[in-house]
Amino acid sequence: MARWTPATLEADRWETPTARTLVLSVPGWTGHRPGQHVDVRLRAEDGYTAERSYSIASASAPDRLELTVQLDPDGEVSPYLVGDFAVGDRVEVRGPLGGWFVWDTTAPDPVVLIGGGSGIVPLMAMVRERHRTGSRALFRLLYSLRTPEDRYYRTELGPAADPGVDVFVAYTRTAPPGSARGPERLSVADLNTHGFPAEFAPVCFVCGPTGFVETAADGLLALGHAPDRIRTERYGAGGRR
């Protein structure tokens, strides 16, 4: 069984005003596969515990992992992790977990990544692991988010960051000034234009809020992608759990 192990906050980065990347030092951590998650457990002084699942954002590395946590003001765990968790503080983690929503780094198949909001996090781990392992699998990433201010990983997923990774950003509420595409939801036409054709048999990873995942997965099916090539991970309004 996966054991709970202590994880110490070593550093942090703010992705947006409400999303914080936590760089955790986890002695004994032997790495993970891209797409996997960990359970994080907080323990209050009175012994009360709260657990949530968070996707791993970083590439595999020994003794260390990164999570990006989106603040959910009504949540039980994220307000602490985003607002109060200080460098040097400790939580417990269990993992790496999950063997299904995982990209196989040895597979040469093209990959379509579709992320809604903080659903970008496990997909970022895949992009980073692709880079770390020198994989030549072609990636196309479709990133749906409300406004430019909500965008994570701006530099790494910026223009021409990696010739093997095409990035398309769909803004749903406010688009940056001068952009050709107005704010609108990610459509089947977007999936068709910016994904890979079904004939290429790409493996498709979709992560985001439940409604977003349903819509994107239905769109992929409508475009002829095989159900067993589509892998999904959803999370509720209360953040990942």
Add this chain to the structure above:
Amino acid sequence: MSTPATHLDGNVLAGPLSEVFAVDVTAAERHCAHCGDHGAFARLRVYTDGPGLVVRCPGCEVLVLRLVRTPRGLVLDLGGTGCITLPVDD
């Protein structure tokens, strides 16, 4: 119920079920005896609004399992109606 319950994917069961099973159940294949749905355990629907976790089939919503932590221990209800094939290392 005033609002429809939203669900998560079976992926989220990996941690809690690791307390019970030695292998990663979320990568297992499940065949539903109730509706014939076939696919990865990770595709199951997980409802977290009640106490513990309630897991249902994506095809017919039949109860697959419940996992609740109580003062007496971890209660696992394998209501079931399905057959699970687990990946194992040789």
